Amino acid sequence: MLKFKRLFNRKCSIIAMIHVDALPGSPLFSGSVDKIVSKACQETELYLSNNVDGILVENMHDVPYIQSKYFGPEITATMSRICTELRKIVPKNKPFGIQVLAGGNKEALSVAKACSMNFIRAEGFVFSHIADEGFMDANAGIILRYRKKIQAEDILVFTDIKKKHSSHAITNDVSLVETARAAEFFLSDGIILTGTSTGDPADIKELQKLKLGTSLPVLIGSGVTLDNIENYLSADALIIGSYFKKGGKWNQELDKKRISNFMNKINNV
Numbered sequence: 001m002l003k004f005k006r007l008f009n010r011k012c013s014i015i016a017m018i019h020v021d022a023l024p025g026s027p028l029f030s031g032s033v034d035k036i037v038s039k040a041c042q043e044t045e046l047y048l049s050n051n052v053d054g055i056l057v058e059n060m061h062d063v064p065y066i067q068s069k070y071f072g073p074e075i076t077a078t079m080s081r082i083c084t085e086l087r088k089i090v091p092k093n094k095p096f097g098i099q100v101l102a103g104g105n106k107e108a109l110s111v112a113k114a115c116s117m118n119f120i121r122a123e124g125f126v127f128s129h130i131a132d133e134g135f136m137d138a139n140a141g142i143i144l145r146y147r148k149k150i151q152a153e154d155i156l157v158f159t160d161i162k163k164k165h166s167s168h169a170i171t172n173d174v175s176l177v178e179t180a181r182a183a184e185f186f187l188s189d190g191i192i193l194t195g196t197s198t199g200d201p202a203d204i205k206e207l208q209k210l211k212l213g214t215s216l217p218v219l220i221g222s223g224v225t226l227d228n229i230e231n232y233l234s235a236d237a238l239i240i241g242s243y244f245k246k247g248g249k250w251n252q253e254l255d256k257k258r259i260s261n262f263m264n265k266i267n268n269v
Helices: 002-007 033-049 073-087 105-114 140-149 176-185 204-213 256-266
Strands: 013-019 054-058 096-099 119-122 129-131 134-136 156-160 190-193 218-220 237-240
Touching: 002 156, 013 033, 013 256, 033 054, 033 073, 033 256, 054 073, 073 096, 073 105, 096 105, 105 119, 105 140, 140 156, 176 190, 176 204, 190 204, 204 218
Parallel strands: 013 054, 013 237, 054 096, 096 119, 119 156, 156 190, 190 218, 218 237
Antiparallel strands: 129 134
């Protein structure tokens, strides 16, 4: 918890998502890396003007996702290009992180190291599950050994547990709290609770169980809105993506009014 509090100093911090446009090699790639970078910079500046607590970059538009073992070097290279430019915009005292879908945790760490970032969001940290892109095996040992190898121990690893867009039937006898405690035992820097899919709210009772059942920071990773934010104020951070978009849809443009109204509310609760 101490490492987290050094990075995030608000009681319930707001981490805003940059869903970068489709990268080279993915089906929806537009053909211009420069346009991807420019849009990501514009969105970052909009978030910063509303004084969000942190920025998280993710290749959300790379549908359909593939597992990291099938990545080409263009994924890591382009995310590095994007984050290099964003690093020039994001103040050094503002937490700045990355997630590389799907399960690109080593790739995320390498980009974070190269671009002086502060944290990554990692999939599959403990226990295996079936995601929509296939079988995802546990990888905490691999991730943290790689972090040690590249001397990136100052980069925090926040880990999804019982993550969205996945079946957890094979670990049905392992409770959410047991999963969180396993993540804690395996040296996670924070756990992320989500709903069943992007934009779906997390279960409030599950948040309460995690706050009582582990000493790790608990982040909410989906479904927080202006109307339900009071339900999640006991969390240590809220990762907001879909709600900040027009109509609350993850694949739409950012909505200035939604961002402003949300941040005004969180600043007055």
